[in-house]
Amino acid sequence: MRTPWDGSLSRRFDSDASLVLIGIRGCGKRSLGLIACTALQRRFITEDHYFRQVTGYTRQEFLQKFGSVEFQRRDVEVLKMMLDNHRTSCVLEIGLGSLTRTVQDHLRVYSRTNPVVYLLRDMVQIQSFLKLEDESARLLGDSDSLHRRCSNLEFYNAEDQSSGSQTEEETPDRRSIHYSFKLKDAQEEFTRFVRFITGAPSHYSGYDSPFALLETPPELRSYTHAIFIRLSDLLDSAIDLAHLESGGDAVELCVDRWDRHLVATISKQVSLLRRATKLPIIYSIDTARLLANHRGSSVPPAQDVYFDALEHGLRLGVEYLAVDLSQDPSRVSQVIQGKGRTKIIGHYLFEASSAISWEDEGCLALFLEAERLGCQIVRILRVAAEREENEAVRRFIDKVKALPGAHSHLIAYNVGVIGRTTQVFNRLLTSVTHPAILRRGDYRRDPQITSRDAVHALFESYVLDPLQFYIIGASVAYSLSPAMHNAAFRHCGMGHTYQIPQSASLAELDRLGRDPDFGGTSIVQPWRVEITQRVAAKSRHAEAIGAVNTILPLRAAPDGTVFSLPEQAQRRNQAGPVAAWYGENTDWIGVLACIRRHLSPRNAISPIKSTALVIGAGGMARAVIYAILQLGCRKIFIYNRTLERAESVARHFNSWIGGRAESQEVVRVLRLSQEDWPADSCPPCIIASCVPADTVGDEPPAQFEVPLQWLGNxxxxxxxxxxxxxxDTPLLRQMRQFRRETGRHWVLVDGLEIVAEQAMAQFELLTGRKAPRRLMQQEVLRSYAGEQGAFDEKTIQDRLKGVY
Structure with a gap:
């Protein structure tokens, strides 16, 4: 059913505007509502709870006492009251009331100021969950599409693969028998979705380092790529989604099929792409194919089909929407007005026969017109007939750069085989193909090169330089970092090398770190804290932690002028004189990712109740404490053999917290392992052992076991x-036995998972490119030779699935 956009549905809201979730029974409103509340730090108000609060009766009790007519009248009245009285700082769940015309009309007006998200889910899953007969399921499904009339956003709640189930029943997690783990994939995806549509900070809120890949959009980085995927290939299962996680900085979904039956299908495919790649989505439409398929049809007119497809992209809250600027200007303007937080890519594609060439003033005029319409990015592509046209692209780009003042970002290159050179040297979101696309159609305008091809060509043409990366610290002979990083360099087409220097000392770092080919280094114990005094600048996270595990070079111009930090980020992968170093920390990111992945919803962090225990007081312990603070936990205990070091770390973080207007003592020291757990705090739900595997300085090896009186959660x-x-440390052996004996639900995360997570974050900082996560995880497992020898292939695959 078509719902034309009439300008009344907006997608730009005040930052605290309440979020409304609607949809039929079984679509996941309650679960996703709780996720949204956690992500946005808001109150959760449900229709059922509010009805009882206002009337003093449950809905069922009210129906039995007063009858259906009075119940329906009162139900609508209370629903409208709930919406009107909670316009800010809440997440509102609306159930069956959203199917009434009166409430839908109210929601339609409400959506002018607030995000109203229609949640949908596969009807087979809903039918199974609700145990419905076929006819009941059909009627419920028929009513579901009514929600598009009164919502301005849409989210497909795809089946969660992390637990194999998404029902409300208990399901075992990947690591522990009898343990409930629900909605982990959906939690991550929906968190990103609600933070994007509301403009809330992301996971790494305030990550102000210009080197941080997660917080820097692709248009602000150099030589970024968008993996081009056709909807038809997705629907025909011609794409291996599991292997799309690297090879691009965004994914462009090109809609080349459209009818009223495909609306929910497209919503689902966007959800699956988000989940598989965790990349920004560019939503585009193959205008020629779409309009050709509907030419001559009067219901609906071909142009309506195109703008309906565009409107649906905006409903899905995609990060980028490509709009064909050759279409009706007034309707294009309407789309841009309703874009919300989606960025608009104004798109032109010229055939080889087009009268407009790169040299024409008309081409520049088109760029300026797109900018005037409000396009943040302008994409101009041309089908090249001869190689000489490639040089014309460069001249056009120079012409745009010469314009005075600030302007929209420009994507400009020739498409097709002849234009490959211009595709390689285009700096922003070049469309690329990917090995996971299992078939190649006869679409000659589709990308012919992969991201790896383009990056390799940049190194071969000396635009980018092969750099040297290192790991510095004691006991790095068995480090897995060289294997991970070198495999990732090869995978991405980069000419870099990562190695262990002959001498493990800070004096060696001074020598290596001044080499023009120096790309950066990892810092491990015992120098994470000491190195903070040697860097010229550091991220606020490294400052707060008081430890650095990553150094990046700060380069200077020939006259000695040190480039600004944003420009330093743009110059990654390029050699040059090193004037100073920049300090970062990725240890906390790795720890944060592992805790988020494995902490059960039943142990969701509460600033008042949640407690953590950290063993150790070195640089890694500092990163762990910082990660736990970022989760919102405000009761952290340290135990360390050397009491003075533990007290020093506690003072450091309490001072930092105090500087942020939180006056209570957040980090406390446990003096003796024989002590009972403090009576004023809940037993910990997060325990992290940060003592090293080998003796380093005065730190003992990893022989720690948690006192049983501290395991009371x-x-x-x-x-x-x-x-x-x-x-297999003493701590892990202890906790396996403790689980067997008590049946308590502890999830065990070993060091291989954490080292891989921090290395992937480190790779992205050092290179500015998306880490090939699965490859790096595999390399860790294949390179590890532990006390039982190397892992066999089955063990590697099991561990990649989280089964160990």
Whole structure:
């Protein structure tokens, strides 16, 4: 059913505008509502709870006492009251009331100021969950599409593969028998979705480092690529989604089929792409194919088909929408007005026979017109007939650069085989193909090169330079970092090398770190804290932690002028004189990712109740404490053999917290392992052991076991063992036995998972490119030789699935 956009549905809201979730029974409103509340730090108000609060009766009780007519009248009245009285700082769940015409009319007006998200889910899953007969399921499904009339956004709640189920029933997680783990994939995806549509900060809120890949959009980075995928290929299962996670900085979904039956299907495919790649989505439409398929049809007119397809892209809250600027200007303007937080890519594609060439003033005029319409990015493509046209592209780009003042970002290149050179040297979101696309159609305008091809060509043409990366620290002979990083360099087409220097000392770092070919280094114990005094600048995260595990070079011009930090980020992968160093920390990112992945919803962080225990007081312990603070936990205990070091770390973080207007003592020291757990705090649900695997300085090896009186949390939690040599530490052996004996639900995370997570974040900082996650995880497992020898292939695959 078509719902034309009439200008009344907006997608730009005040940052605190309440979020409304609507949809039929079984679509996941309650679960996703709780996720949204956690992500946005808001109150959750449900239709059922509010009805009882206002009337004093449950809905069923009210119906039995007053009858259906009075119930329907009162139900609508209370629903409208709930919406009107909670316009800010809430997440509102609306159930069956959203199917009434009166409430839908109210929601339609409400959506002018607030995000109203229609949640949909596969009807087979809903039918199974609700145990419905076929006819009941059909009637419920028929009513579902009514929600598009009164909502301005849409989210497909795809089946969660992390647990194999998405029902409300208990399901075992990937690591522990009898343990419930629900909605982990959906949690991550929906969190990103609600933060994007509301403009809330992302996971790494305020990550102000210009080197941070997650927080820097592709248009602000150099030589970025968008993996081009046709909807038809997705629907025909011609794409291996599991292997799309690297090879691009965004994914462009090109809609080349459209009818009223495909609306929910497209919503689902966008959801699956988000989940598989975790990349920004560019939503585009193959205008020629779409309009050709509807030419001559009067219901609906071909132009309506195109703008309906565009409107649906905006409903899905995609990061980028490509708009064909050759279409009706007034309707294009309407689309741009309703874009919300989606960025508009104004798109032109010229045939080889077109009268407009790169040299014409008309081409520049088109760029300026797109900018005037409000396009943040302008994409001009041309089908090249001869190679001489490639040089014309460069001249056109120079002409745009010469315009005075600030302007929209420009994508400009020739499409097709002849234009490959211009595609390689285009700096922003070049469309590329990918090995996971299992078939190649006869679309000659579709990308012919992969991201790896383009990056390799940039190195071969000396635009980018092969650099040297290192790991500095004690006991790095068995480090897995060289294997991970070198495999990732090869995979991405980069000419870099990562190695262990002959001498493990800070004096060696001084020598290597001044080489023009120096790309950066990892810092491990015992120098994470000491190195903070040697960097010229550092991220606010490294500053707060008081430890650095990553150094990047700060380069200077020939006259000695040091480039600004944003320009330094643009100059990654390029050699040059090193004037100073920049300090970063990715240890906390790796720890944060592992805790988020494995902490059960039943142990969701509460600033008042949640408690954490950190063993150790070195640089890694500091990163763990910072990660736990970022999760919102405000009760953290440190235990360390050397009491003075533990007290120093506690003072550091309490001072930092105090500087942020939080006056309570957040980090406390446990003096003796024989002590009972403090009576004023809940037993910990997060325990992290940060003592090293080998003796370093005065730090003992990883022989720690948690005193049993500290393991009183009835719902368990997460144990992180950061040592991985040996992999099976006394702590992990203790906790396996403790689980068997008590049945408490502790998830165990060993050091291999954590080291891989921090290395992937480090790769992205050092290179500015998306890390090939699965490849790096595989390399860790294949390169590891522990006390039982190397892993066999089955064990590797099991661990990649989280089964170990």
């Amino acid at each position: 009835p719902t368990g939690g997460v144990i992180l063992e950061l040592a991985y040599k040996p992999l």
